[in-house]
Amino acid sequence: MKTETVLTREIDTLANVHWHGREVGEVMKGLIREAIRGGADVLGPQPNTEKSLITATQVLEYVGSAKAYCLPSPDTRLTFLPFVMLTEETTREELVNCKIAGISDGKIYPRLRTTKSANGVRHYGRILPVVRWCGEIGIRVHNHFEHPNMIHGNRDAEYLCLAVAEMFLEETGAVIFWEHASDARCIPAWKYFAGKYPGRFFVTVTAHHLAWNEDQAFGNVRLICKPPLKTERDRLALVQLVCDGHPWVMAGADDAAHDVNAKHVHDGKCACGAFTTPFLHQIYAHALSKLLETAGGTRTYINFTSRNARKIHGLPPASRVIALVNKPFRIPPSCQIGPWTVESAGAGETIDWSMVPEKPAAS
Numbered sequence: 001m002k003t004e005t006v007l008t009r010e011i012d013t014l015a016n017v018h019w020h021g022r023e024v025g026e027v028m029k030g031l032i033r034e035a036i037r038g039g040a041d042v043l044g045p046q047p048n049t050e051k052s053l054i055t056a057t058q059v060l061e062y063v064g065s066a067k068a069y070c071l072p073s074p075d076t077r078l079t080f081l082p083f084v085m086l087t088e089e090t091t092r093e094e095l096v097n098c099k100i101a102g103i104s105d106g107k108i109y110p111r112l113r114t115t116k117s118a119n120g121v122r123h124y125g126r127i128l129p130v131v132r133w134c135g136e137i138g139i140r141v142h143n144h145f146e147h148p149n150m151i152h153g154n155r156d157a158e159y160l161c162l163a164v165a166e167m168f169l170e171e172t173g174a175v176i177f178w179e180h181a182s183d184a185r186c187i188p189a190w191k192y193f194a195g196k197y198p199g200r201f202f203v204t205v206t207a208h209h210l211a212w213n214e215d216q217a218f219g220n221v222r223l224i225c226k227p228p229l230k231t232e233r234d235r236l237a238l239v240q241l242v243c244d245g246h247p248w249v250m251a252g253a254d255d256a257a258h259d260v261n262a263k264h265v266h267d268g269k270c271a272c273g274a275f276t277t278p279f280l281h282q283i284y285a286h287a288l289s290k291l292l293e294t295a296g297g298t299r300t301y302i303n304f305t306s307r308n309a310r311k312i313h314g315l316p317p318a319s320r321v322i323a324l325v326n327k328p329f330r331i332p333p334s335c336q337i338g339p340w341t342v343e344s345a346g347a348g349e350t351i352d353w354s355m356v357p358e359k360p361a362a363s
C-alpha cells in the first residue's frame with residue numbers, strides 16, 4: 001500500500017487582481033466573505049457591472065460603497081485594486097481624472113464576447129489612442145483578449161489577439177496585461193513579448209484554466225466560461241508556464257458568481273467566468289500540486305498567487321499566513337451568496353488540497 005506523506009505549506013494570502021464583485025448589496029457582501037474564506041486579501045473588482053464603470057466617479061462610488069457596506073467588519077484587512085472600463089469613447093481627460101483619483105488600472109472588453117460587455121471594443125484600431133494615453137498617464141491596460149469579430153469561433157478568438165497585443169506594445173508605451181490565459185499556442189509569443197518589452201507585458205491565469213480542460217467542461221455548465229477551457233494539452237502547458245516561475249505570470253481568478261437560475265438557463269445562454277472564490281487557494285494548489293512538493297516550488301507558488309501581483313501593482317504585503325495541506329477536499333455542491341445559490345466550478349469533485357482553518361488573530 002502506498003503511504004502518503006502529509007505536506008503542510010504555509011503560504012501568503014492571495015492577491016486576486018481579477019475579481020467580480022457584482023452589484024453592491026447582499027450579493028457583494030457574500031462574495032467578499034467567500035473571497036476572504038478562499039484566502040484572498042486583495043481584490044481587483046472588474047468594471048463590467050450592471051452599469052459599466054467608465055468614469056472615475058463611478059469607480060470611486062462603487063469601491064467606496066463596497067468598503068462602506070460590504071466588509072464583514074470595519075477592521076477587515078482587504079485591499080481593493082480599482083478598475084475603470086476603457087472604451088472606444090474614453091477621453092484623455094477621463095483617464096487623467098482616474099489617475100488623480102488613484103485608479104491606475106483599466107480594462108478592455110471585446111464587445112459582446114462576454115458578460116455585460118456592451119461597452120466593449122469592436123475596433124481595436126479605435127482604442128489605440130486610449131491605450132497610448134494610458135501609457136503616458138500611467139494606467140495599466142488589462143485585456144480580455146478574445147477577438148470581438150464573431151466570425152472567429154471561440155476556439156480561436158484568443159489566439160487571434162496576439163497581433164493586437166503586439167500592436168499595443170509596439171505603438172504605445174502602456175503596460176499590457178493579457179488576462180485569463182487559455183490558449184497554449186500563445187505561449188511562445190507571450191515569452192517573446194515579456195522578453196522584448198521588460199516590465200510592460202504580464203499574463204494572468206485563472207484557477208479553472210489550470211485545473212480543468214474542455215472535455216471536463218463538456219455538458220458541465222459550471223465549467224463553461226470565457227475564454228473557454230481548452231484541451232488537456234493547453235492546460236498542461238499553462239501549468240508548466242506557471243511552474244517555470246516567470247515574474248510576469250500571476251494569478252487572476254476571474255471568479256464570477258451566477259445564481260443557478262442565471263447560469264443554468266434552459267433558454268438563452270450564459271458566457272462568463274467560473275465561480276471558484278471560496279476554494280480559490282485549494283484549487284490553485286490542486287492544479288499546481290507539483291510546485292508544493294518542494295521548498296523552491298512553494299516559493300514559485302507564493303510568487304504566482306501573491307507576490308508578483310503585489311510587486312507590479314505596488315500593493316501591501318500579504319496580511320495573513322494560510323496553511324494548505326495535501327488532504328482531500330470535496331468542493332460543496334453549492335454556496336449561498338446573499339439571495340443567490342451559486343454552484344462552484346468542480347462542485348461535488350474531490351481535489352487534493354485543503355485549507356487549514358485559520359485561527360482568529362490574537363488581540
Ligand SMILES: [Zn+2]
Binds near residue numbers: 020046256
Ligand atoms: Zn472576468
